[in-house]
Amino acid sequence: MEFRDLKKQYEVLKTQIDDEITKVIQASNFISGKQVRELEEQLAEYVGCSHCITCANGTDALSLVLMAWNIGENDAVFIPDFTFFATGEVVSFANATPIFVDVEQDTYNIDPIKLEEAILQTIKEGSFTPKAIISVDLFGQPANYPELERIAAKYNLYLLEDGAQGFGGRIGTKKACSFGNAATTSFFPAKPLGCYGDGGAIFTNNDELAVLLRSLSIHGKGSFKYDNVRIGMNSRLDTMQAAILLPKFKAFKEYELSDINKAADYYTSSLGNYVTIPVIKDNYYSSWAQYTIQLNDAEERDGLQQVLRENGIPSMIYYPKPMHQQTAFSNLTFDENALHTTTILCTRVLALPIHPYMVKDEQEIVIQKILNYLKK
Numbered sequence: 001m002e003f004r005d006l007k008k009q010y011e012v013l014k015t016q017i018d019d020e021i022t023k024v025i026q027a028s029n030f031i032s033g034k035q036v037r038e039l040e041e042q043l044a045e046y047v048g049c050s051h052c053i054t055c056a057n058g059t060d061a062l063s064l065v066l067m068a069w070n071i072g073e074n075d076a077v078f079i080p081d082f083t084f085f086a087t088g089e090v091v092s093f094a095n096a097t098p099i100f101v102d103v104e105q106d107t108y109n110i111d112p113i114k115l116e117e118a119i120l121q122t123i124k125e126g127s128f129t130p131k132a133i134i135s136v137d138l139f140g141q142p143a144n145y146p147e148l149e150r151i152a153a154k155y156n157l158y159l160l161e162d163g164a165q166g167f168g169g170r171i172g173t174k175k176a177c178s179f180g181n182a183a184t185t186s187f188f189p190a191k192p193l194g195c196y197g198d199g200g201a202i203f204t205n206n207d208e209l210a211v212l213l214r215s216l217s218i219h220g221k222g223s224f225k226y227d228n229v230r231i232g233m234n235s236r237l238d239t240m241q242a243a244i245l246l247p248k249f250k251a252f253k254e255y256e257l258s259d260i261n262k263a264a265d266y267y268t269s270s271l272g273n274y275v276t277i278p279v280i281k282d283n284y285y286s287s288w289a290q291y292t293i294q295l296n297d298a299e300e301r302d303g304l305q306q307v308l309r310e311n312g313i314p315s316m317i318y319y320p321k322p323m324h325q326q327t328a329f330s331n332l333t334f335d336e337n338a339l340h341t342t343t344i345l346c347t348r349v350l351a352l353p354i355h356p357y358m359v360k361d362e363q364e365i366v367i368q369k370i371l372n373y374l375k376k
């Protein structure tokens with residue numbers, strides 16, 4: 001059994017993907033080929049934003065936005081304590097200071113009440129200037145944007161949506177990657193919409209920001225490539241990846257997103273009475289980057305993972321460590337007590353295999369092993 005079955009997806013989409021790859025090689029337009037612009041137009045339309053700027057990966061996407069906003073030394077950026085390392089890494093990489101904020105135990109996303117407390121505390125201490133919030137759509141569910149947008153406006157902060165796991169999710173009819181002042185996503189192969197290598201994108205409705213981001217992603221270019229007006233990066237999505245994403249995005253819209261939701265619903269209805277299942281809030285829709293359950297403690301969780309492993313069922317611990325416990329951040333100070341929920345979650349979470357091509361029989365095996373382990 002695969003955790004996320006990319007080979008099965010390829011079998012289904014093989015003809016279209018192979019054709020697209022061949023076209024790129026025949027045209028030999030490997031950088032900035034027409035497929036890149038075509039993909040950007042399709043992505044922007046789907047998300048409902050006026051601009052999509054693709055780039056080399058989801059981490060660069062975040063860095064480019066922080067660069068465009070001139071975030072640096074003595075600035076504070078608020079991020080969830082429970083996320084993939086990149087969300088905090090880009091803040092330190094920009095020479096700013098990440099302030100870790102606890103998450104909600106049921107949705108895994110940043111807790112707006114704790115966020116406001118952290119902002120007030122930072123203002124009171126006065127060492128750093130609050131500049132931005134990076135919220136994460138963890139495991140596929142959008143964060144609480146109505147509240148986050150209110151808080152960002154109240155304290156005059158930029159809001160950046162890290163939608164690396166959230167692409168395809170929505171609140172009502174408003175899609176993930178359309179919230180805040182800008183949003184980013186990742187096309188890392190195992191993300192909801194993945195390519196065959198690294199890739200990323202930025203979304204915004206701000207025309208000036210879009211122009212600046214495009215320049216920053218191509219060596220700070222001005223009117224042409226060899227007119228360089230600012231210090232930027234070399235961060236582009238190559239044509240091959242864009243070409244691979246075109247048929248994959250079509251499948252994503254046509255059936256993959258709804259099929260993975262059916263798989264999630266099946267886990268939820270079968271496991272809901274026995275373990276803590278992920279909570280999707282009313283009016284929210286998840287793209288199910290992960291299906292993450294919670295056990296009672298580390299012993300029970302690790303025991304289950306062992307049993308699943310013995311039965312050939314892959315599972316993952318996202319994430320084994322809170323951001324505030326990462327060695328790379330050991331120079332930072334924080335209030336451990338204010339990050340209690342994340343610390344607990346890291347001992348209890350377990351992500352189960354899920355993908356749009358997973359059949360009920362496979363899910364049934366996972367479910368039976370879990371129920372059997374819990375003696376239900």
Ligand SMILES: *Cc1c(COP(=O)(O)O)cnc(C)c1O
Pocket residue numbers: 057058059060083084086087136162164165185186187188198199200
């Ligand atoms: C994957 C991920 C990233 C980074 O994306 P890459 O394309 O791997 O650089 C950033 N934030 C979150 C929440 C992620 O899951």
